[in-house]
């Protein structure tokens with residue numbers, strides 16, 4: 001056991017959870033927060049220590065969906081078994097949930113719980129777009145989380161361009177805080193750091209390569225993201241190491257960076273995406289060529305439908321965008337369901353052909 005005692009408040013135990021805990025009739029249960037999830041179970045933290053933990057058989061039995069299982073960031077009630085192990089009896093009600101809905105599935109996938117503020121990161125050298133911010137913002141808000149915009153890699157653009165982007169962002173996202181930073185030069189990082197509040201929980205989301213890890217590492221002041229290994233007990237007391245997914249910043253502020261966080265696809269956040277794909281997929285079956293990419297080919301039923309007005313240009317463009325944005329990953333399940341082999345091949349072709357017309 002480490003003697004690194006902490007206050008539960010410093011890892012996010014707010015009045016919201018205290019009240020929930022107090023209303024629980026079983027006084028012998030102790031509150032703890034889930035700081036990592038791995039195949040064999042969970043890692044928890046309380047005032048005194050870190051524990052490997054499993055859920056009870058009853059909890060498993062009572063679970064009807066993924067949401068009934070704990071996730072990183074959850075406050076749970078536990079029984080401590082020994083110095084290193086505990087049993088999770090209950091999940092305290094969640095204040096916020098970051099989740100993605102899997103296309104073609106009724107179940108939502110919880111990525112993390114009880115995040116107060118989500119930093120949505122984009123950089124001008126990647127797939128910068130206002131619409132992308134928009135969709136991330138709605139995904140975050142739908143879980144009760146406050147979105148904050150970060151434009152990273154400002155060292156790559158000149159003052160005029162930066163000013164243009166800032167104005168554009170302010171105009172479009174009037175109620176959202178905006179930070180412009182450079183994880184490389186350090187510009188703007190202090191302003192960001194200053195506004196990160198003790199006892200609140202944060203996460204960073206955004207496409208791969210925009211600099212999330214770089215910003216996090218600057219904030220943590222060391223390479224914790226890479227070295228944050230913790231040991232745990234998996235099945236039958238076997239020792240395993242896993243990565244910490246919840247960090248406490250030196251000057252306060254709690255950060256969740258779980259693997260799922262990096263896979264948040266935007267497909268899931270826009271309702272009706274499944275329908276867009278289904279509608280276009282049905283049309284594809286009537287294309288003249290089996291390897292049609294539906295971008296320029298003669299005899300393309302998709303293009304014909306746009307021409308005749310049966311398929312809206314807007315839907316088609318959305319579709320192309322989604323395919324290009326590499327966010328069709330969650331489609332794979334849907335794909336299998338629809339016996340869709342052709343569809344996967346088609347996506348690969350569209351990705352290769354990169355239709356300039358619709359950039």
Ligand code: GDP
Pocket residue numbers: 152153154155156181182183184185206207208209210211212213214215
């Ligand atoms: P992540 O996938 O969002 O976590 O992105 P990373 O933090 O791994 O960064 C992706 C690449 O962008 C790396 O090569 C970083 O060195 C680089 N990078 C990150 N932040 C900045 C920045 O502010 N300016 C510049 N020029 N490069 C950056």
Ligand code: ZN
Pocket residue numbers: 284287288292293294295297299300301302303
């Ligand atoms: Zn076609």
